Amino acid sequence: MSATFTAGPLSPAKSRPNEAIAKETPPPFPFSLLSKCTSLRQLQQLHALAIKSRLQHQPPLLAKLITSCPPSAMDYARHLFDQIPDPDVVLFNTLSRGYSRSDDPIQSVAVFARMLDAGVGPDDYSFPTLLKACASAKASEEGRQAHGAAVKLGFADNIYVLPTLISMYAECGELKVARALFARTDGRCVVSYNSMITACVRSSRPGEALALFRELQATGLEPTDVTMLSLLSSCALLGALELGKWIHEYVRKNGFGSFVKVNTALIDMYAKCGSLEDAIGVFDEMGSKDTQAWSAMIVAYAIHGHGGKAISLFEEMLKEGIKPDGITFLGVLYACSHSGKVEEGLGYFRGMRGRHGVIPGIKHYGCVVDLLARAGRLGEAYEFIDGLPMQPTPILWRTLLSACGGHGDVDLGKRAFERILELDDTHGGDYVIISNMCASDGRWEDVNRIRRLMSERGAVKVPGCSSIEVDNTVHEFFSGDGKHPQSEAAHRMADEVVERLRSVGYVPDTSRVFHVDMGEEEKEASLRYHSEKLAIAFGLINTPPGTTLRVVKNLRVCGDCHSMAKLVSMAFDREIVLRDLNRFHHFKDGSCSCGDFW
């Protein structure tokens, strides 16, 4: 390009008198490129241009360069910062903010301390930055110290600081402290409410989040788009479709309908509440869509078992010129593994780094393990985990273990189980899977040995819990318990359902019931009162014929409940939408959308 403009001989600088160089105007600095800088290389090029433009000693430009530093290039940011003779509070904040977004957020605590040492006083933005860093590092001790410093310096009741304090404590798992801070605040503002509502969502207490929203409405404060985001997350957690629809309506009426983030949260809410059609509706109506919106829709298709649609949407996204990120790939890989597209999935995984510039992380490796193992390539999956460039988490071995369970490979399952125990022996579910595998194989000695081991190590099973929304209320059922007011009726109905299904060929599958010392009858009873069966029975009693039943379960659905639900959908002529720990099952006319592959 530039060659066309430099016709004639290049004049070497040395042939000009020095004066001429001094008077020559330096080239203008391309300020607009600052915010587009994504790599260390680009940043260094910009720095070089700054030197050419003789702006390299201007603090504002250096601050902008530091701000533009990608999180992985904080060493360079530090190098730039160290060239500034007397950094002011803005520069300290800038550096601190950089660290808080990097892999090493706790460094921003050090920057803060250095600022105080240098005799520079903090401003309104210093504490929020510091507290955010503590939150993202989950460093509660540092967070408490920062809180102490804020109190001492008179920033604790600052409108910018207080909400960040609340969210910092919540992020560090100290919900009680967050609540106490929120409670003793007078003159609560909507941001504090948002902060507290989000804190509840993050700690998986969606019910409390909704209660706070009602309180917020009662105070007469105006909710914001951020409030909507947290409320929608609550609905997604609860699987509360009716409430979600109400919020959608509220969003429309109150002018939040054009916010990209709100629409993304709506897509996620509809998908996780079982209504793929509504999710598609929101997506299609959106004017501009960013990476996150596309990712949400890809994940939505994936968890509903439409792997092919998820992949074609991904290709469409690329054609539109939207750059995928790490989470987009999680969705794509997830879609591939849940629809048996092994080669496609491996292809996308291999293209991540080179073609798309996304560095695979542990979660992507987890997807690949799932991809291989689910498809029965168990040995390859084992080799893959063993050859990883990083220490595998127990989750990776757990993925392999459960796939071994599905494919009946007891020997490899035992090897995977051993590897899990080396890393984490407190997870009851692992013992249950391997013990069931041994039981199906008739290895009763192993079963007893594993059960003993489980109680020795103090590992506990998470109790199964299913909920169903009827008349805007979410009803919860635990396996075998009688806590729900209508539990008696639900148990009776469960009995009735089983009897009616026997005539259409249902045979209870007790082979995987964990308690080996139970008699056959006892086993049947324990199976019959699985939480999802109780929830379905409750739904059959309390909704008019033909209503779709929407059930949310906290664990994976068991094989027996899965085949029972298929039969219910036929014998009782009901659609059932069951949300698993990680995907949806749509039961209709005797079959399931997952194609029995989950």
Next chain:
DNA sequence: CTAGGGTTAG
């Protein structure tokens, strides 16, 4: 430059 959407596995 307060609060904040999409995140594998079990």
